[in-house]
Amino acid sequence: METNKDKKELVKQQYSQLALNGDLLKSSCGCGTNPAKPSKKVFTIMSEDYSHLKGYEADADLGVGCGLPTEYAGLKEGYTVIDLGSGAGNDCFIARAEVGESGKVIGIDFSIPMLEKARKNAAKRGYTNVEFKEGDIEEMPIPDNTADVVVSNCVLNLLPEKNKIFKEIYRVLKSGGHFCISDVVLNGVFPKEFTDNASMYAGCIASAIQKEDYLGEIEKANFTDIKIERTKTVVIPDEVLQENLDEATIIKYKAGNVGIYSITVTGVKA
Template sequence: MKTNEEKKALVKQQYSELALSADELKGKCCCGTKPMSPAKKVFTIMSEDYSKLKGYEADADLGVGCGLPTEYAGIKEGDTVIDLGSGAGNDCFIARAETGESGRIIGIDFSPQMIERARKNATKRGYTNVVFIEGDIEEMPVPDNTADVVVSNCVLNLLPEKDKIFNEIYRVLKHGGHFCISDVVLNGMFPKEFTDNASMYAGCIASAIQKEDYLSEIKKANFEDIKIERTKTVVIPDDVLKEHLDEETIEKYKKGNVGIYSITVTGKRP
């Protein structure tokens, strides 16, 4: 059994490698000379189509989200928005399109490689009101009462101490501020061999917790008006399962009457 710090180190390593290899993955399809391997598909099986959203930048989209949190975030012109696990900047740039020049966007990510990519993307476009900070979202390097809105896309479920994260979200939000998070939750008990698998863990799947436990953590952090805005079933392709799991574990998983879901949830700080 891995410790919490070992789990975080594994996720940091996997996503840092993804940041470095992202250029190789962009644009891969069935017509390409080298289709994306099952090992890489684990990162992208839940991804959403951002391309029609205002502010979308293709080189900032690594395809590792599981929802469209900015669509439900109610971001207004002039807002200060914090994006947790900001990656290459995708959600930050879309949030910027909502806040306008008078707003402020802060992206936080613990992978220095992701921060470097995001900063390059922002500099290339001359964005002066978008900043990217290297830091741990369990201990955010920002003051109390900073944000009007906090967003995140398929990140919290990667980290083991969700209570710390929701307490931090509460701290950095202004009174009356709110969050909108897309994340992965489970229904039913999965085979231990499934949840212990390192690649599945870092790929947003095996680290997720039960849906009711997830909502309970939000309530314990004293948020109000908690609402699930959207639910989507996540189906793991057979080739991804076979890449990471043996046949016996796959059989247990398929017979287990378990579900994996992407939810987008909102809540308000009183």
């Protein structure tokens, strides 16, 4: 039986592979299937268009987000922003465009290849107020009361201990600070064979939890003014299911009528 540590190591391996093969996989589905084995079809979860946003950098966009959290984050000039699971740096660079030269952006990721890619992207552009730190989101290498805003894009669902994550977000936020997170949640229960599948877990679908439980973890971390800013239905194409699951499991999954959603949620540290 896989432990939480095993699951995290699986995610780290998959996303390190995505960083190494980023150019090859850029148009593939990185959320919901094995990033090292591109699907021919892209999930609707991957259809977010960042290109119109100020600060967008095409070579930092690996196409694995499930929302546009910076659009709802209320970023202002001079803010300090932390991006959890910063990947190749896309959301960090967009946040930097909002907080300006007087602000600061800190990306946290546990994948060394991703960090190397992000740091190269920042150095290439001469950004001096964007920093990428190696670290575990469940135990951030960040002092208390550091950030005005915490953002994250389709990352927290990948990790098994959501309760620790939201407590950590609360800790690193300044009093009156807030978070804005896009993530995947469920309404209904997957077959066990689905959730036990390594590729589906690492792809952020099988690792997602029930929407009510997700919001409950936010409440238990003492956040106030919790709002769902946006909801989007996620559809898994048949060919992605067929690449990763046997026919019996697919039938069980479809019979269960599980709702999969991308939500963008905000909350405030009082």
